[in-house]
Amino acid sequence: MKKRFLSVSLAAVTAASAVLSGCSSSSGAGSAGEVYVYNWGEYIDEEVIDMFEEETGIKVIYDMFETNEEMYPIIEAGARVYDVVCPSDYMIQKMIDNNLLAEINFDNIPNYSQIDPEYIERSRAFDPENKYSVPYTWGTVGILYNTGMVAPEDVPTKWMDLWDEKFDGEILMQDSVRDAFMVALKALGYSMNSTDPDELAEARDLLIRQKPLVQAYVIDQVRDKMIGGEAAIGVIYSGEMLYIQEEVENLGLDYSLEYVIPEEGTNVWIDSWVIPANARNKENAEKWIDFLCRPDIAKMNFEYITYATPNKGAFDLLDEDLQNNKAVFPDVDSLNNCEVFSYLGEDVDMMYNEMWKEVKSK
Amino acid sequence: MNRKLLAGPYIVWVIGFTVIPLLMIVYYGLTDASGAFTLANIMEIAREEHAKALWLALLLSLASTVICLLLAFPLAMVLRKRGVGRGSFVIFLFIMPMWMNFLLRTLAWQTLLEKNGAINAFLSFLHLPGISIINTPGAIILGMVYNFLPFMVLPLYNVLCKIDDNTINAARDLGANFFQTLVWVWIPLSLPGIISGITMVFVPALTTFVISNLLGGGKILLIGNVIEQEFTKSGNWNLGSGLSLVLMIFILISMMLVEKYDKNGEGTAF
Numbered sequence: 001m002k003k004r005f006l007s008v009s010l011a012a013v014t015a016a017s018a019v020l021s022g023c024s025s026s027s028g029a030g031s032a033g034e035v036y037v038y039n040w041g042e043y044i045d046e047e048v049i050d051m052f053e054e055e056t057g058i059k060v061i062y063d064m065f066e067t068n069e070e071m072y073p074i075i076e077a078g079a080r081v082y083d084v085v086c087p088s089d090y091m092i093q094k095m096i097d098n099n100l101l102a103e104i105n106f107d108n109i110p111n112y113s114q115i116d117p118e119y120i121e122r123s124r125a126f127d128p129e130n131k132y133s134v135p136y137t138w139g140t141v142g143i144l145y146n147t148g149m150v151a152p153e154d155v156p157t158k159w160m161d162l163w164d165e166k167f168d169g170e171i172l173m174q175d176s177v178r179d180a181f182m183v184a185l186k187a188l189g190y191s192m193n194s195t196d197p198d199e200l201a202e203a204r205d206l207l208i209r210q211k212p213l214v215q216a217y218v219i220d221q222v223r224d225k226m227i228g229g230e231a232a233i234g235v236i237y238s239g240e241m242l243y244i245q246e247e248v249e250n251l252g253l254d255y256s257l258e259y260v261i262p263e264e265g266t267n268v269w270i271d272s273w274v275i276p277a278n279a280r281n282k283e284n285a286e287k288w289i290d291f292l293c294r295p296d297i298a299k300m301n302f303e304y305i306t307y308a309t310p311n312k313g314a315f316d317l318l319d320e321d322l323q324n325n326k327a328v329f330p331d332v333d334s335l336n337n338c339e340v341f342s343y344l345g346e347d348v349d350m351m352y353n354e355m356w357k358e359v360k361s362k
Numbered sequence: 363m364n365r366k367l368l369a370g371p372y373i374v375w376v377i378g379f380t381v382i383p384l385l386m387i388v389y390y391g392l393t394d395a396s397g398a399f400t401l402a403n404i405m406e407i408a409r410e411e412h413a414k415a416l417w418l419a420l421l422l423s424l425a426s427t428v429i430c431l432l433l434a435f436p437l438a439m440v441l442r443k444r445g446v447g448r449g450s451f452v453i454f455l456f457i458m459p460m461w462m463n464f465l466l467r468t469l470a471w472q473t474l475l476e477k478n479g480a481i482n483a484f485l486s487f488l489h490l491p492g493i494s495i496i497n498t499p500g501a502i503i504l505g506m507v508y509n510f511l512p513f514m515v516l517p518l519y520n521v522l523c524k525i526d527d528n529t530i531n532a533a534r535d536l537g538a539n540f541f542q543t544l545v546w547v548w549i550p551l552s553l554p555g556i557i558s559g560i561t562m563v564f565v566p567a568l569t570t571f572v573i574s575n576l577l578g579g580g581k582i583l584l585i586g587n588v589i590e591q592e593f594t595k596s597g598n599w600n601l602g603s604g605l606s607l608v609l610m611i612f613i614l615i616s617m618m619l620v621e622k623y624d625k626n627g628e629g630t631a632f
Contacts, residue, residue: 069595175580177595216497216579230477353596361411361583 032057035284038071038082039064040271043137045304052291058284075100075276082276084285089270090178092133093126093343101132102275108286109134111293111313118332119310123270125340133272134289137307139238140330140338141179141267144222148255149232156233159187159262163206168213172225172234175217177356178341179267180207183235186264192339195348204355208362217360226257237269239307241327259327265337270310390603403604412588412605419584420612422499422574423567426506430514430563431556433507438518438555439548442525453519456512468505468576475501475577497579505573506563513562521555522548557623561616568612585609 041064049060063082065071068091074080075095087095095101106112112134119135127133143156150156154166162171162183174180182192184203194200215231222234227247241259248256273289275282291297295313302309302318308328309315315323323329344352394400406412441449459467474480475496482492495501529551533543549556571586578584585605592602 067594069597073597211581214579214581216581218580225476228476228478350596350598353591353598357411357583357588357591360580360587361414 033281033284034059034061035084035281035288036061036080036082036279037063037288038075038085040086041066043086043271043305045300048292048297048300051297052288056284056287056291058287060288078278081278081280083279083281084273084275084288086136086271086273088341089123089126089272090341090343092272092274095274095276096127096132097343100277102277102279102282103131104134104275104289105282105286108283109290109293111290111295114293114295114298114311114313116310116312116315119270122268122340123272125342126270127272133274134293135270135272135310136292137239137305138268138270138310139308139328140261140335141174141182141235141237141269142259142261143233144226144236144241144244144257144259145233146226146229146231146255146257148229155258156260157263159183159264161262162233162235163187163210163213165213167233169215170232171210171214172222172231173210173214173217174222174235175219177352179235180217180356180359181352182267182341184210186262186266186337189264192267193342193344195344197351200351200355204359207359211359211362227251227253229253229255237307238327238330239305242306242322242325245325245327261330261334261338263337265335265339268335268338268340270340271307387603387606390599391607392604394600395598403601404607406601406604407608411583412585415583415588416585416608418499418582419568419586422502422584423506423564423570426503426510426567427514427560427564429503429507430511431560433511434514434518434559435552435556437515438522441519442522449519449523453515456515460512464509465572465576468509468573471501471505471508472496472576475504496577497581499578499582501577502574502582502584505577506567506570509573510563510567513566514559517555517559517562518552519555521552525551553623557620561620564616565613569609 035058037060039062043064049062052058053060063080065074068087071085071087072091072094075082075085076098092101115135119138120130122138123130123133123135143159143162145156149170154161154164156162161167162173173183178192181200181203184206185192185194185199188199188202188206190196190199190203194203216225218225222236223240223244225231226234226236227244236259238259244257273292275285275289279285292301293311295311295317298309298311298314299317302311302314306328315329391403392399392401394402407416441452443449444452472479475493476482477492477494477496479496485492495504525548529547530543533547538546569586571584571590574582574584574587589602589605589609592598592605
């Protein structure tokens with residue numbers, strides 16, 4: 001009796017997962033070859049894939065990853081060969097250092113001219129000669145606070161406000177090593193790319209001091225928890241702001257959520273397209289990148305992803321409201337103390353990881 | 363010959379998905395990044411953070427196993443009396459939630475337990491004080507008990523159904539009271555089910571990282587979380603494998619217990 005119930009339930013689970021895993025590749029006959037794309041989850045308007053296939057005749061095989069760290073070993077081991085990948089800044093540097101990337105032939109990407117030189121300049125932090133990467137999205141990390149729970153005189157302006165005992169149990173921190181250490185290092189006035197063991201130890205102790213005040217260490221859930229009024233204050237990626245603002249309006253909440261770039265400076269992150277050294281369809285990959293740089297396509301993707309676009313052409317096509325939305329497109333002045341993450345090498349990475357573990361196990 | 367052929371797919375399966383991965387874990391666990399032999403990854407368990415995570419995991423999974431047993435045993439006894447038809451229906455109700463994905467159910471608990479969650483909304487509607495167990499070890503134990511309780515109920519129910527009513531009646535006739543019957547008849551006869559239930563709850567509870575992540579708010583680091591992070595975030599497969607080997611010792615111990623008390627496989631749920 002029980003046997004049957006169990007096997008039925010197992011079958012249901014297997015069937016469900018088979019259905020889910022079935023949607024990773026998209027259809028469309030390819031006469032002009034293929035391109036294997038490896039991108040973040042929910043990081044493209046899916047219509048764009050169809051449009052690309054239709055216009056170029058290139059068949060897109062599209063896979064998704066969730067973290068840079070998950071993507072890296074796959075590219076490194078060549079477990080699956082991709083033609084074009086979209087990692088973040090520091091990971092691109094790591095891939096360059098380990099000779100995993102091919103130089104892009106920018107002659108094949110005429111729409112590269114649409115990318116704002118500001119972000120090409122900032123990309124030098126991880127791609128010093130701008131040879132390997134084409135910026136796709138960018139943003140900042142800042143503090144989100146609930147106007148209903150934070151009194152006007154307590155509005156956070158700096159990272160150190162996350163250590164304020166007024167916010168006991170009301171703080172959401174990012175559950176990832178570099179982001180958490182960025183907050184502490186910046187609060188202490190150090191570089192978020194610090195490799196100095198003393199500075200890192202100081203940051204670690206600061207994070208341990210903060211732990212009793214922290215409600216939870218989360219990543220994507222900061223957004224929903226803040227919308228739901230679970231916490232008063234949290235560390236968040238600016239890319240979530242458009243969604244948050246819309247949701248607050250839709251739900252008719254009696255509070256609003258405001259975004260602050262702390263005065264100590266923060267992380268400006270850039271996700272860029274790169275071509276792995278072992279790519280088999282490099283020209284198709286370049287066509288893919290060029291297509292995504294086209295202003296109308298970049299605008300479609302921006303509207304879907306809602307992470308700021310470095311594409312001038314797309315920015316110009318946006319409504320004035322959006323262009324002036326400071327949470328999404330902050331003033332360049334407020335970015336003065338900001339940095340881009342760089343890859344610090346394996347040894348330093350290990351040091352960060354060990355110290356983070358010490359924080360988490362306290 | 364024919365039978366050997368039939369076994370072929372399973373042999374391929376076991377080699378491909380059990381033996382080879384296991385050997386890889388052993389290989390990574392006993393080597394360092396350069397591939398040289400070392401015991402350092404295993405000795406890492408003695409490090410303060412790792413030992414603490416292991417200790418916490420043992421504590422929480424032990425607590426949830428005991429709670430599962432205390433909840434499941436009376437239930438299985440009640441169900442046994444109901445006879446096949448109605449008893450199985452209740453069992454069916456127990457299994458039904460398992461048709462839904464385990465992650466979703468755990469996420470649902472998060473929403474239920476949150477400060478502004480469903481349970482607190484209900485309590486405040488009744489003007490009762492709210493609960494705040496989310497992001498505490500208590501919430502993790504609750505999640506473990508909820509998720510693994512069916513694995514305790516099934517083997518117990520299975521084994522209790524096989525106890526002859528006459529055995530119980532004989533004990534009563536000879537003057538044993540309820541507790542004496544429980545201690546001298548019920549429990550010894552259901553030992554195979556108890557042991558296999560304990561293993562089926564204890565092992566997944568000991569190794570879980572999802573429940574502690576979702577219901578512990580990332581503030582409580584269990585050994586499963588440490589291993590998961592070594593693999594997915596830190597990229598240190600050697601250390602992750604080394605700690606997995608240590609964890610495997612506890613799993614082997616519980617498997618040996620099953621081997622000892624459940625020789626005929628009576629208590630298995632599947």
